[in-house]
Amino acid sequence: MERFVILALVGLAAQLVDGALGMGYGLTSTTLLLSAGIAPAIASASVHMAEVVTTAASGASHMRFGNVDKQMAKRLIIPGSIGAFSGATFLSHLTGDYVRLYVSIFLFCLGLYILARFLFLKDARKQEHKALTNKFYLPLGFVAGFFDASGGGGWGPIATPALLSQKGLEARKVIGTVSASEFAIATSATAGFMISLGLGNINWLWAGAIMLGGIIAAPIAAWIVKSLPTKILAVIVSGMLIFTNVRAILSYTNINSSLENVIYVTIVLAWVYIVFHVAQQERKLTPKAVQLNVQKSRKTS
16 A cells, blocks of 8 residues: 555656656656566556556646647657557567667757757747648657657657757647647557557556556646746756756766766756746746736727
8 A cells, every 4th residue: 555655646746747847757657666676668568558547637637728739749649659659569678778878868968959049049939930840740759659668758858858949839838739649659658568568567556556646646737837937847848858868878977976966966056046047037027028918908999
């Protein structure tokens, strides 16, 4: 019973992160199961089984709050599902350590780019939206789905920053769409694991506990996305990418643990300062935006 409660709390925390930032559920939950000595394929299979339900709840919540771009979701679902099924079926027995290293370096660089674009470049909310074609969506969906299934998580960490790096896309729409489309990816990955591993190798109790916590957290996370300003969300996403992937990259080195801790503390302090600074800027802009809306309504009336 104690383990069930702990796993439910982990599922709740993981879904809060995933639903609010478009990433983190699979990686957080899988990490816990791996730390308990569970084989990578079985851990990933159990988490994806839970995600079938939690992503459905998350997607419904995001749709209710108007955070989902349906056209974007349709273009991501098909290649993502194919990638997820392929990753679960053919690569569930591989560790993929060095593949994760390359992905971590890519995500780290993408996190830096997103942070720089929102801090130093022209405000993304004022840029004209650039229409994205299937040449962008097809490889993105397949790669994100493939790494999600074979690495225990990756749909959000790959799809969310890649979409955020495009001009004119709202952070809340990107996060809501990625979270909603993850239902199809989790379903496809689960089907692949069932074929390759069999139903007997999925721990239904653990999956149920993680699932319960995620269902409770889904509407809370969707409300957070609806309420927070775009720029703050983008900075939070980029900070998580940088911190998480620096840790992954450093795990492949022989760097001194003291220096490693210094790097972590420096990143966290810089991240907190930037979030606080952006929040202060957004607070100053809010009264102006309200005033402009009032003026517009007076002119129309």
